[in-house]
Amino acid sequence: MIKDPVCLMTIELRDAEAMAVHEGRAYYFCSPGCRSRFLNDPHSYQDNTKAERLSVGVMGSAHQTEDVGNTIVHNAFTLGETIANHGLNLITGACPGLPYQCALGARSRGGLSIGISPALSLDEHLYKYRSPADAYDILIYTGSGLMGREVTNIRSSDVVIIVSGSSGTLGEFAIAYDEGKLIGVLEGSGGICDQIPDLVEHFAKDTGARLVYNADPIVLVDRLLSAYAEQHFRRPSCFCG
Numbered sequence: 553m554i555k556d557p558v559c560l561m562t563i564e565l566r567d568a569e570a571m572a573v574h575e576g577r578a579y580y581f582c583s584p585g586c587r588s589r590f591l592n593d594p595h596s597y598q599d600n601t602k603a604e605r606l607s608v609g610v611m612g613s614a615h616q617t618e619d620v621g622n623t624i625v626h627n628a629f630t631l632g633e634t635i636a637n638h639g640l641n642l643i644t645g646a647c648p649g650l651p652y653q654c655a656l657g658a659r660s661r662g663g664l665s666i667g668i669s670p671a672l673s674l675d676e677h678l679y680k681y682r683s684p685a686d687a688y689d690i691l692i693y694t695g696s697g698l699m700g701r702e703v704t705n706i707r708s709s710d711v712v713i714i715v716s717g718s719s720g721t722l723g724e725f726a727i728a729y730d731e732g733k734l735i736g737v738l739e740g741s742g743g744i745c746d747q748i749p750d751l752v753e754h755f756a757k758d759t760g761a762r763l764v765y766n767a768d769p770i771v772l773v774d775r776l777l778s779a780y781a782e783q784h785f786r787r788p789s790c791f792c793g
Contacts, residue, residue, distance in 0.1 A: 557600040558586040571785045573777050576639025577603035578710075578785070606780070607641040607666070608773070609709025611724040613716040613743055614649035624650065624741050628715055629657035631738065631769035636663020638773060643668060643709050645701060645724075646691060647683050650715045650741075655687035666690045668708065670701045702727055711736065711776050716743035732760035734784040736776045739767040760787045 553562050561582045568580035570587035574594045579601070581587040590597050610631060632654035635642050642658040644651035646667025655665045667688040671677035672695040677685060681698075685691060694701045702724050706712060712728040713736040714721060722744045728735050729752075737745050752763065764779055766772040 632657025
């Protein structure tokens, strides 16, 4: 059960008629009218209920950044900054490469960065998987290996963004698509991002997933938040009835 911050009505999450994202937090309403009143003066209502922060999962190439080019590295860093500027949590696979650049960007803006590690411990994370630890506020040690932790990455994310990547990132995209997630694709970042439109054309299964494409990381996050608030909040998981 949740509470509408405007009229204070208690409602079931799945029965919410509208929602809004304010300073990274998700607020749910009994009606579009309450949503409009909230957006006109959020500071008068935001403390009336406990609102969870949304989490954005960024999945992408773990290759050395010199392999992908300065522009893509810059865009990954800007993506992290943008996620933090919106007050959103960042989730990555705690790997090197572009997700690490994104985590550095979020950290530079004081954002909360969560790394889902394939390792059992910090020692294994650093020395077996050769992965960084300095950009994360929280490291979650799954002990699941590189492939096993992907499901945790996706299911912990309200929105998933794909940046470049190859087979591992393709696996994360496939999980996100199958589970009906809202997915952003950073156009121009290379790797599987260039192939996703053609791949989706051949998918016969309608999972409820929605894809948003843009080459500008700032615009991409803005459009994803709008899509989530306008419609996709009604599908937080493919397992909801």
